[in-house]
Amino acid sequence: MTAIAEQDFDDLTDGTTYAPSSPWFVAGAAPTVSTAAAIHGANGLRWTSTATAGRVDYDFGSAWTTAEVLSFYFNVQTFSSANHYIACTQAVHTSGSPLSDWRINTAHTVTLRDNFSAVSTSSATLSAATDYRAEWKVDQSAATQELRIYEGEADTPIFTLSGAFSGTTTQTFTIGPYTAAAGGAIDYDTVKIADDWTGPENPPASLTPVLRRYRYNGTAWE
Numbered sequence: 001m002t003a004i005a006e007q008d009f010d011d012l013t014d015g016t017t018y019a020p021s022s023p024w025f026v027a028g029a030a031p032t033v034s035t036a037a038a039i040h041g042a043n044g045l046r047w048t049s050t051a052t053a054g055r056v057d058y059d060f061g062s063a064w065t066t067a068e069v070l071s072f073y074f075n076v077q078t079f080s081s082a083n084h085y086i087a088c089t090q091a092v093h094t095s096g097s098p099l100s101d102w103r104i105n106t107a108h109t110v111t112l113r114d115n116f117s118a119v120s121t122s123s124a125t126l127s128a129a130t131d132y133r134a135e136w137k138v139d140q141s142a143a144t145q146e147l148r149i150y151e152g153e154a155d156t157p158i159f160t161l162s163g164a165f166s167g168t169t170t171q172t173f174t175i176g177p178y179t180a181a182a183g184g185a186i187d188y189d190t191v192k193i194a195d196d197w198t199g200p201e202n203p204p205a206s207l208t209p210v211l212r213r214y215r216y217n218g219t220a221w222e
Helices: none
Strands: 003-007 022-029 033-035 042-047 056-058 070-076 085-089 100-104 110-114 117-122 132-139 143-152 159-164 173-177 186-193
Touching: 003 042, 070 085, 070 173, 085 132, 110 159, 117 143, 173 186
Parallel strands: none
Antiparallel strands: 003 186, 022 056, 033 042, 042 186, 056 173, 070 132, 070 186, 085 100, 085 173, 100 110, 110 117, 117 159, 132 143, 143 159
16 A cells, blocks of 8 residues: 555644645545544544535645555544434546445444445444544555445454445545535544555554564474
8 A cells, every 4th residue: 555645633723723735635625633523533523514515625736547555544523313424436526426425324324325326325323423444445446336334443444345436537536525414523534545355454463564573492482
């Protein structure tokens, strides 16, 4: 896995409005840098209400020719009475129409969509005030996409959704409530753009290498 870009917001000031520099952009309602929103490190981003649309875009500057992966941690502090739109792809950061997206439904299931049509919906549900990690792989060349949702630092997803992807000019990954819901607060942290699956920020013990030292006692290694 090669990381292309990462934002963890830790070097920003708590309570300020997030104002990124190119190739990161804000459109609509900007989130607030918040220590209360941190899932890793000092700060995260918080949209205190999803009643107003807002998003953070990463623009590659040209159409994708290889598969790209967006990963991030998120926590829906309060569910609204409408669908929460969590992340999407777009042609350019000035475009407000998703080529693909995924959302948390009012039933708290998750739906992966292509061009506004559902391609897969989870049977499992998500809970409020719970840290989750999303890894979303979009392959424009193969016309496929796959979304994996994990709880916290787990290395086994709660569920995986996959299906078709029909965008041909994709160059932007987006996080945030880009379509207004009825309210509710949502946090994001440690956003990564990479060319393959990223894995947890703090790997569980099962994934952590262990250094062992051995010596030969004249008969066997011990």
